[in-house]
Amino acid sequence: GAGVSQSPSNKVTEKGKDVELRCDPISGHTALYWYRQSLGQGLEFLIYFQGNSAPDKSGLPSDRFSAERTGGSVSTLTIQRTQQEDSAVYLCASSFTGFGGYTFGSGTRLTVV
Amino acid sequence: QKEVEQNSGPLSVPEGAIASLNCTYSDRGSQSFFWYRQYSGKSPELIMSIYSNGDKEDGRFTAQLNKASQYVSLLIRDSQPSDSATYLCAVSNRAGGQNFVFGPGTRLSVLP
Numbered sequence: 013g014a015g016v017s018q019s020p021s022n023k024v025t026e027k028g029k030d031v032e033l034r035c036d037p038i039s040g041h042t043a044l045y046w047y048r049q050s051l052g053q054g055l056e057f058l059i060y061f062q063g064n065s066a067p068d069k070s071g072l073p074s075d076r077f078s079a080e081r082t083g084g085s086v087s088t089l090t091i092q093r094t095q096q097e098d099s100a101v102y103l104c105a106s107s108f109t110g111f112g113g114y115t116f117g118s119g120t121r122l123t124v125v
Numbered sequence: 126q127k128e129v130e131q132n133s134g135p136l137s138v139p140e141g142a143i144a145s146l147n148c149t150y151s152d153r154g155s156q157s158f159f160w161y162r163q164y165s166g167k168s169p170e171l172i173m174s175i176y177s178n179g180d181k182e183d184g185r186f187t188a189q190l191n192k193a194s195q196y197v198s199l200l201i202r203d204s205q206p207s208d209s210a211t212y213l214c215a216v217s218n219r220a221g222g223q224n225f226v227f228g229p230g231t232r233l234s235v236l237p
Contacts, residue, residue: 054230060225
């Protein structure tokens with residue numbers, strides 16, 4: 013596609029439920045990031061995929077968070093047993109290289125009630 | 126811990142003035158520098174990239190890089206109310222991952 017596509021755009025879930033967030037990067041982009049942004053806060057790095065290399069998972073806040081990238085394209089971020097503090101906007105970004113400028117998707121706003 | 130610092134603002138400038146946004150970084154190995162604009166409730170949008178010392182101009186925007194001082198800035202000429210947003214500085218070396226670091230952002234308000 014022309015841009016980075018994220019779905020759903022909004023997700024309301026009950027505390028304790030699992031959620032899956034999807035990111036479809038720009039075709040041909042080998043690098044993909046997930047970030048989290050709480051209201052009025054900066055970008056919090058979560059995980060980074062680059063080609064076929066092992067992902068950099070050092071930003072995942074707990075073992076309830078996991079992510080995968082299938083076939084070097086679509087990525088899914090899974091949050092298990094959601095907590096209220098998980099409420100935030102989850103942003104995906106992709107780039108042709110690992111160190112170039114990134115294009116962001118429009119994000120998924122997650123609300124845990 | 127690689128750090129990127131920005132004044133949080135808000136930086137208020139009158140319409141038509143030059144807005145100057147500053148950013149410092151800690152990693153001397155940094156090679157790529159970016160400015161993103163983020164409107165309230167929207168995702169960040171890449172507006173400028175710079176890789177070598179000096180100035181780079183694109184329309185009303187000029188990015189300035191001084192690697193010796195570990196300093197990068199963004200100038201916005203003829204500021205418009207539509208430029209009111211948060212501006213994020215991002216710095217990277219070639220390793221990517223945690224080495225692509227965003228600053229906290231400076232909130233700019235252009236007053237009509």
